[in-house]
Amino acid sequence: MSDVLLEAEDLAKHYPVTEGLIRAKRVGTVRAVDGVSFTVRRGETLALVGESGCGKSTTARLALRLIEPSAGRVRFDGVDITTLDRAALKAFRRRAQIVFQDPYASLNPRYTVAQTLSEPLEVHGIGDAASRRARVEELLGLVGLAPFHAARYGHEFSGGQRQRIGIARALAAGPDLVVCDEPVSALDVSIQAQVVNLLRDLQQRLGLAYLFIAHDLAVVKHVADRIAVMYLGRIVEVQExxxxxxxxxxxxxxxxxxxxxxxxxxxxxxxxxxxxxxxxxxxxxxxxxxxxxxxxxxxxxxxxxxxxxxxxxxxxxxxxxxxxxxxxxxxxxxxxxxxxxxxxxxxx
Known part of the structure; x- marks a missing residue:
């Protein structure tokens, strides 16, 4: 089995720029990501850093095929996910999940925590009702929340607690890779410390690989194994x-x-x-x-x-x-x- 879990090769995302309402004419192309290549090994954290607008978050979404690439390939465990059909892509997403930046916008306000955490299990057909309830309780314990929190709604939690719920949701189906898209940038500094240490603890306990998007070098210095620096849609340096x-x-x-x-x-x-x-x-x-x-x-x-x-x-x-x-x-x-x-x- 290869040590490489995720591999991006010449990955690109270009957006057309048009003018005119009735007969829109293409006048240019925004090269948000333009020929990016990197690997993420099993159990490691690759941090992707750079200025705002350099293409970090777009790269993260391309890596999970949440958006379609304009060019290039993404291989997960040796399989090119850019060619997968709907059923195969669903199976892939059981093994690769994302934690979003904004803990306030990423949770459905109509769902209780129990519904939020059991939804991935239902989507992927994991377990029955009883085992899902047990899994929800287990996930809450993993991220430092209590079983009674399952009956509450997102608005009843602080930002740090909401991000813990988002992390628990990402872990629900048992993924191998978690993309963390600036998961602590919207949180208070003291809460950042707790969430970052939680992510590190979960990585050690569960053997997770992280693609960690960040702009705060203090966070990166604490969590990363390797760092890739992006500038204007390209990676300019990758080092330990x-x-x-x-x-x-x-x-x-x-x-x-x-x-x-x-x-x-x-x-x-x-x-x-x-x-x-x-x-x-x-x-x-x-x-x-x-x-x-x-x-x-x-x-x-x-x-x-x-x-x-x-x-x-x-x-x-x-x-x-x-x-x-x-x-x-x-x-x-x-x-x-x-x-x-x-x-x-x-x-x-």
């Missing part, structure tokens, strides 16, 4: 977590890390701040998409698109000066506090 924080190789990754304030100015690194705004995915720059903001850009960067080689998509990655970044204690004070909370908070 420790290696990426110790030696970021792509100029964009360096800029992301150097942008974190440090309480000691002498340890902030020697990175030139980024200039300009994120280019439009409707008209991305030629060659390297980061070149318009990169302090190391040269003529080759405009003429030739860099391939992802040895985990980095940069023509001059091996020739860049040392980053001079120190992350031994180098996260911002508020990020340091979050890491401390993550370390101390219990999974329950």
């Amino acid at each position: 977590k420790a290696a990426l924080f110790a030696n970021p190789r792509h100029p964009y990754t360096r800029a992301l890390l150097a942008a974190i304030p440090h309480p000691d100015p002498s340890r902030r690194g020697r990175i030139v701040p980024l200039g300009g705004d994120l280019p439009s995915p409707l008209n991305p720059p030629s060659g390297c998409r980061f070149r318009t903001r990169c302090p190391f850009a040269q003529a080759r960067c405009a003429a030739e698109e860099p391939a992802l080689v040895d985990g980095v998509a940069c023509h001059f990655a091996d020739a860049l000066p040392p980053a001079g970044l120190d992350f031994s204690g180098g996260l911002a004070p508020n990020a340091q506090r979050r890491l401390a909370l993550y370390a101390k908070a219990g999974a329950g």
